[in-house]
Amino acid sequence: MTEGEEGIYRENRLPSRLIAKLRSGLLRMLPQVVAVVAAFLVGAVVLVATGYSPLDAYATMLTGAFGDVYGIGQTLTQATPIIFTALAFLFSMKSGLFNIGAEGQLIIGGFATALVGISFDGLPALIHVPLALLAGALAGGAWGFIPAILKAKLGAHEVITTMMLSYVATYLTSYMVNYPFKAPGWVAQTVPLAPSAQLPRILPPTQLSASIIIALILAALTYFILQKTTFGYEVRASGLNPLAAENGGINVKRTMIVALFVSGAMAGLGGSGEVMGVHGRFIDGFSPGYGWDGLAVALVGGLHPVGVVIAAVLFGALRSGGMMMTRVTHVPLDIVIILQSLVVVFVAAPTLIRYLLRWREPKD
Amino acid sequence: MLGITKTFPGVVANDHLDFSAEKAEIHGLLGENGAGKTVLMSILYGLYRPDAGKIRVDGEEVHMDSPATAIRHGIGMVHQHFMLVPSLTVAENIVLGNEVTRSKVILDTKRASEEVRAFSERCNLKVDPDAPVHVLTVGAQQRVEIIKALYRGAEILILDEPTAILIPQEVEELMKAIRALKAQGKTVIFISHKLREVLSICDRITVLKKGRLVGTVKTGETSLPQLATMMVDRQVLETFDKKPVEGAVVVLRVEGVQVVNERGLPALKGIAFDVMASEILGIAGVEGNGQSELVEALTGLRRVKGGRIFLNQVDITAASPEQRIRLGVSHVPADRNKEGLVPDFSVMENLILGSQGEEPFAKRHMILDYGAASSYADGLIADYSISTPSKDTPVRNLSGGTQQRVVLARELSRHPKLIIAYQPTRGLDIGATEYVRGKLVEMRDNGCAVLLISADLDEIRALSDRIAVMFEGRIAAVRDPKETNEEELGLLMAGGKVD
Numbered sequence: 001m002t003e004g005e006e007g008i009y010r011e012n013r014l015p016s017r018l019i020a021k022l023r024s025g026l027l028r029m030l031p032q033v034v035a036v037v038a039a040f041l042v043g044a045v046v047l048v049a050t051g052y053s054p055l056d057a058y059a060t061m062l063t064g065a066f067g068d069v070y071g072i073g074q075t076l077t078q079a080t081p082i083i084f085t086a087l088a089f090l091f092s093m094k095s096g097l098f099n100i101g102a103e104g105q106l107i108i109g110g111f112a113t114a115l116v117g118i119s120f121d122g123l124p125a126l127i128h129v130p131l132a133l134l135a136g137a138l139a140g141g142a143w144g145f146i147p148a149i150l151k152a153k154l155g156a157h158e159v160i161t162t163m164m165l166s167y168v169a170t171y172l173t174s175y176m177v178n179y180p181f182k183a184p185g186w187v188a189q190t191v192p193l194a195p196s197a198q199l200p201r202i203l204p205p206t207q208l209s210a211s212i213i214i215a216l217i218l219a220a221l222t223y224f225i226l227q228k229t230t231f232g233y234e235v236r237a238s239g240l241n242p243l244a245a246e247n248g249g250i251n252v253k254r255t256m257i258v259a260l261f262v263s264g265a266m267a268g269l270g271g272s273g274e275v276m277g278v279h280g281r282f283i284d285g286f287s288p289g290y291g292w293d294g295l296a297v298a299l300v301g302g303l304h305p306v307g308v309v310i311a312a313v314l315f316g317a318l319r320s321g322g323m324m325m326t327r328v329t330h331v332p333l334d335i336v337i338i339l340q341s342l343v344v345v346f347v348a349a350p351t352l353i354r355y356l357l358r359w360r361e362p363k364d
Numbered sequence: 365m366l367g368i369t370k371t372f373p374g375v376v377a378n379d380h381l382d383f384s385a386e387k388a389e390i391h392g393l394l395g396e397n398g399a400g401k402t403v404l405m406s407i408l409y410g411l412y413r414p415d416a417g418k419i420r421v422d423g424e425e426v427h428m429d430s431p432a433t434a435i436r437h438g439i440g441m442v443h444q445h446f447m448l449v450p451s452l453t454v455a456e457n458i459v460l461g462n463e464v465t466r467s468k469v470i471l472d473t474k475r476a477s478e479e480v481r482a483f484s485e486r487c488n489l490k491v492d493p494d495a496p497v498h499v500l501t502v503g504a505q506q507r508v509e510i511i512k513a514l515y516r517g518a519e520i521l522i523l524d525e526p527t528a529i530l531i532p533q534e535v536e537e538l539m540k541a542i543r544a545l546k547a548q549g550k551t552v553i554f555i556s557h558k559l560r561e562v563l564s565i566c567d568r569i570t571v572l573k574k575g576r577l578v579g580t581v582k583t584g585e586t587s588l589p590q591l592a593t594m595m596v597d598r599q600v601l602e603t604f605d606k607k608p609v610e611g612a613v614v615v616l617r618v619e620g621v622q623v624v625n626e627r628g629l630p631a632l633k634g635i636a637f638d639v640m641a642s643e644i645l646g647i648a649g650v651e652g653n654g655q656s657e658l659v660e661a662l663t664g665l666r667r668v669k670g671g672r673i674f675l676n677q678v679d680i681t682a683a684s685p686e687q688r689i690r691l692g693v694s695h696v697p698a699d700r701n702k703e704g705l706v707p708d709f710s711v712m713e714n715l716i717l718g719s720q721g722e723e724p725f726a727k728r729h730m731i732l733d734y735g736a737a738s739s740y741a742d743g744l745i746a747d748y749s750i751s752t753p754s755k756d757t758p759v760r761n762l763s764g765g766t767q768q769r770v771v772l773a774r775e776l777s778r779h780p781k782l783i784i785a786y787q788p789t790r791g792l793d794i795g796a797t798e799y800v801r802g803k804l805v806e807m808r809d810n811g812c813a814v815l816l817i818s819a820d821l822d823e824i825r826a827l828s829d830r831i832a833v834m835f836e837g838r839i840a841a842v843r844d845p846k847e848t849n850e851e852e853l854g855l856l857m858a859g860g861k862v863d
Contacts, residue, residue: 228734230726237717241706246665247695248717249686 025306032302035346036314043339047331057331064324065317071324073206077278079309079316080208081106081287083215084270085294086301086308087222088263092144092158093303094226095259096239101147101162102267103291104169105140109268110275111173112139114282115181117193117275128196133214133272140268141261143169148260152253158260166291177284188284199277209277218266219305225262226305235259267291296344315340368417370403377403378414379575385520385551385568390542392566392583393555396595396793399572401555402444405522409441410434421520440513441522444529446505450498454491455480458512484511488544503534510541520551527561528791531650531819532854539565557793559591571595595794604801604826607809613641614674615813616662616782621671623661631657633837634671639782644804644814646828646845650857651819654837656698659786659817663695664688676781689718692781696771696788700764704771707760711752712741714759715774748773765796772803782813789823801827821853835859 044054065075085102092099099105113136120128147161174188183191199210226232237245238252238259246252270290275282297315301307322336370378377400385391393401406412408419410428419426421437428434431441448457455477480493489507497505506526513521523542527535542552542565556562562569563583571578571594578594616639625631631654639645649655660666662673664685672681675691683691697703705714716725716737724736741755750769752762759767768788775783785804789797804827808814817834818824824831825845833840833856840856 228732230721230730230732233713233720233732237706237709237720240708241702243703244706244717246685247663247697247703248720249684249689251684251686 028302028304029307029310031350032300032307032311032347035300036343038346039339039342042342043335046338047335052329052331056329057325057335060328061318061321061325063321064328065321069203070206071320073203073208074320074323075313075316076203076212077207077209077316078319079312080212080215080277081270081274081290082293082297082312082315083212083219083309084273085267085291086297086312087215087218087294087305088140088144088267088270089295089298090301090303090305090308091222091226091235091266092260092263093298094232094239095235095256095263096242097148097151097256097260097263098159099144099147099162099260099263100159100295101143101166101264101291102270102294103287103289104162104166105143105264105267106271106274106287106291107166107173108143108169108271109136109140109265110271110286111169111176111282112136112268113197113272113275114190114193117197118181118191118281120197121194123194123196125196128194129199129276132193132197132276133269136268136272136275137265138268140271141265143268144260144262144264145257148257151260152257173282174284177282181282183281189279190282192281193276197276198280199273201277207278209273211273211277214269214273216309218269219309222266223305231255231258267294270294293340296340300343300347314343365404365408366418366420368404368407368419369415370400370407370412371415376575378407380417381572381575381577383570383577385553387519387551388546388549389568390546390552390554390566392562392569393553393572394557394559394562394569394591394595395572396557396795399595399793400575401572402524404572405441405524405553405555408434409439409522435516435518438517438519439522440516440518440520442506442509442513442524442526444524446509448497448505448508451496453477453494453496454500454508455493457497457508458483458493458515460512462516480511480515483515487511487514487541487548489541501534502529503531503537506530506534506538507541514545514550518550520553521545522553522555524555525557526554527556527558535561557595559588559595563588563591592794604805606805606829607642612643614638615641615676616815617674618662619672619674621658621661621673622669623657623666624669625657631837632661635834635838636671637832637839637842639813639815641781641811641813642808643829644808644816644827646824646831647815647817647834647839648821648824648831648853648857649817649819649834653834655786655817655819655834657837658834659695659697659784662784662815663693686718689778692779694775694778694780694783696768696775696783696785698787698790700767700771705759705767708758710756711745711750711759711762711770712737712755714770715741715744715755717774719778744773744777747777765792765799768792768796768800772800776803776807780807780812782815783807784815784817786817787819788816789818789820821850825850825853833857 040058047054047057063071065071085106088102088105089099113132116132116135143165146165147158150156150161151158177190178188181190183189201207201209226236234245234250234255237248237250238255242252274286279286293315297311298308301311318336318339322333325331326333365381365383368378368381381404383404393405395401403412407414408428410431410433413429419428426433426437449460456473458480459476477493484491489511491504491507491511497508500508510521526538530538542554545552554562554566566583568580568582569586569591570580571591573595618635618637620634620636621632622630622634623632635658637645647655657666661668664683668681672679674680675693678691680688680691701707706717719725720732721729725733727733738755744750745752745755748769750773751766759770783804788804789800792800801823804814804816816824816827828845831843831845831848831853833853835857836859843853
């Protein structure tokens with residue numbers, strides 16, 4: 001092959017490779033898309049059975065979620081914290097660990113951020129914002145690090161320890177904002193953060209804040225770390241086959257410890273975003289279960305950062321569109337929970353989906 | 365079985381195959397990995413449905429749509445990987461599916477156990493019906509599988525590579541059991557790629573190659589070379605020409621090394637030996653005499669309790685696995701899928717495992733350079749003839765022989781000083797085995813020290829410059845392969861003393 005030919009070859013290669021990548025990505029998402037469609041179909045049956053019009057309900061839900069700027073803003077606001085917790089779960093899964101404690105990591109991260117946010121006054125935002133974010137990441141990371149150490153040194157299973165630590169985070173912060181750090185008034189919350197520690201709202205009048213930008217950067221960074229760095233390679237190798245990884249000179253225990261710290265830090269940053277961007281303070285019980293949603297979203301997103309963002313937007317849309325649906329059509333909000341659960345059930349049942357797609361799995 | 369055809373995406377696994385077995389016959393099904401032996405038998409057992417072809421049992425055409433149908437027609441199959449419930453007892457496993465009950469609800473474990481005991485005695489297969497399966501040896505578990513199939517009324521018993529996982533003594537017992545089954549009028553189909561075994565036990569042998577039928581021969585009218593030629597198209601190399609060793613530079617020195625196993629019991633009891641440059645030291649021994657612990661101690665995966673390990677005079681007793689790789693220790697593990705490869709990683713990703721933090725694959729030890737990895741992988745795929753659709757294919761999708769080539773390519777291309785090869789040809793067909801052995805000899809000729817640990821005496825004798833026999837965590841004796849024989853080695857392996 002001459003140099004000129006090689007040049008032409010290269011030129012042709014890039015777009016075709018991109019198309020191939022896109023196509024394989026779409027193919028990868030197919031089971032998820034089918035799962036969502038199937039969930040909505042079963043949801044329609046539930047709606048008809050309870051005497052509502054599924055068409056009306058879904059149409060209002062769609063308009064509510066994406067019909068206007070306000071809807072879109074609310075959808076993305078709801079999606080933001082779930083992106084963080086889903087990425088956290090994804091990262092731990094890649095290292096072979098089940099970090100199901102994103103809820104607690106998010107809460108403790110949010111609280112640490114609030115402490116930094118209310119403790120300093122007069123700092124420039126350029127320093128205060130990163131400092132508050134760092135506090136959230138470190139606190140969340142610590143909440144991931146403890147189970148990791150317990151696992152590495154004592155063999156304690158991380159599913160138990162991460163979940164138990166979630167309760168510790170919930171009740172510890174609840175105590176903090178009910179007693180030592182309680183703001184004057186009836187509500188269990190801290191005083192507002194200094195303005196220099198708040199994230200700007202980017203789509204007024206909605207609550208959408210710059211936190212979503214951090215979330216998207218984090219998604220890109222997650223992809224980069226996992227696919228393009230030595231550390232990510234070692235995380236994936238440890239997760240897929242720890243024995244072979246160890247034979248390949250990878251310190252599997254250390255890799256898992258660092259991975260769980262990073263995972264916790266990701267969830268912690270989600271808490272920071274809520275505190276700094278949405279509420280402007282730490283409010284007791286501010287998370288309606290973002291950590292648990294993250295678990296579901298990571299699975300629905302096919303454990304891929306791009307899929308996670310898409311799935312989080314879907315879950316956000318279900319929440320914001322659901323509220324509109326309830327207001328207009330009087331369908332109870334519970335249908336949203338039914339839909340979310342159905343999506344998870346269908347995603348968790350790949351065999352069923354394959355059957356729906358009439359994919360014959362070649363036996364090995 | 366007539367005109368059986370089965371295709372999988374991209375491969376014709378069975379191409380119009382005819383196969384027949386008679387009553388009270390031991391029929392060998394011989395072929396390299398990927399020849400289609402297991403697929404053909406899986407079709408007979410109803411696990412796969414053929415694209416074309418007919419199956420007749422006792423002259424009656426049967427539509428094998430599931431293993432249940434096959435069992436009803438008296439066909440039983442013992443897979444390479446056992447399908448037993450480890451926590452249940454032998455009797456419970458055997459009656460599973462046809463549980464012995466009182467008034468159809470309550471399990472009668474006592475009667476089940478008696479029934480199984482009586483049944484196993486009738487079949488001449490000894491098992492303890494009350495022992496939980498997980499405490500049994502591999503050989504005993506296999507007997508349980510065979511009894512299970514017979515208990516369900518099997519007249520035709522398919523054994524898929526039954527000897528692959530057995531130690532020599534267990535193989536002998538299995539052969540006895542198979543002959544006893546024949547005497548009782550059962551038909552046994554014996555799938556294997558080991559020529560000697562097939563020749564020693566079978567009445568007739570059918571040879572497959574790449575999904576096609578090569579032929580069926582009577583054992584009395586064939587020979588080892590003929591079968592080998594039928595299988596691979598070329599004569600099997602049994603010996604290797606090796607360059608003579610010049611000088612004797614010690615590369616690996618093991619001094620009184622002691623380690624304990626998972627249960628805290630001593631596995632290596634002060635083992636000591638040297639491996640020189642340009643030498644293959646073969647460690648022979650029955651599995652379970654400390655071989656896997658030795659490999660782990662040498663690769664840094666198991667902590668050494670006593671003694672020292674030197675690589676080129678450098679004390680590596682406390683070095684991490686990574687440091688040892690950097691110092692030139694390569695490892696071809698016994699179980700490539702569990703220890704050697706990340707099955708879900710691509711060929712390329714597997715080829716850089718262990719070097720992922722080094723130049724040129726990582727810039728500043730942090731960012732992976734896929735360009736460098738990619739051209740490196742292309743080079744190795746060509747050099748080692750790794751037959752893969754692309755370097756991005758997950759190694760899970762490759763055949764066993766190709767997977768081993770990936771491991772070899774990675775481990776040998778690192779310019780190792782010492783290669784630890786643990787059962788490097790286990791489960792490989794003749795072609796792949798020959799390739800692996802040839803590579804090890806080539807590395808030795810180029811000045812590498814090779815430690816070959818294998819339970820396959822033929823392999824040890826064909827390759828080694830010196831043979832060390834391992835028994836109960838120690839080296840029992842060292843022999844020159846030219847001055848020893850199978851009997852002496854066998855005796856040493858069994859712990860006997862030879863003067």
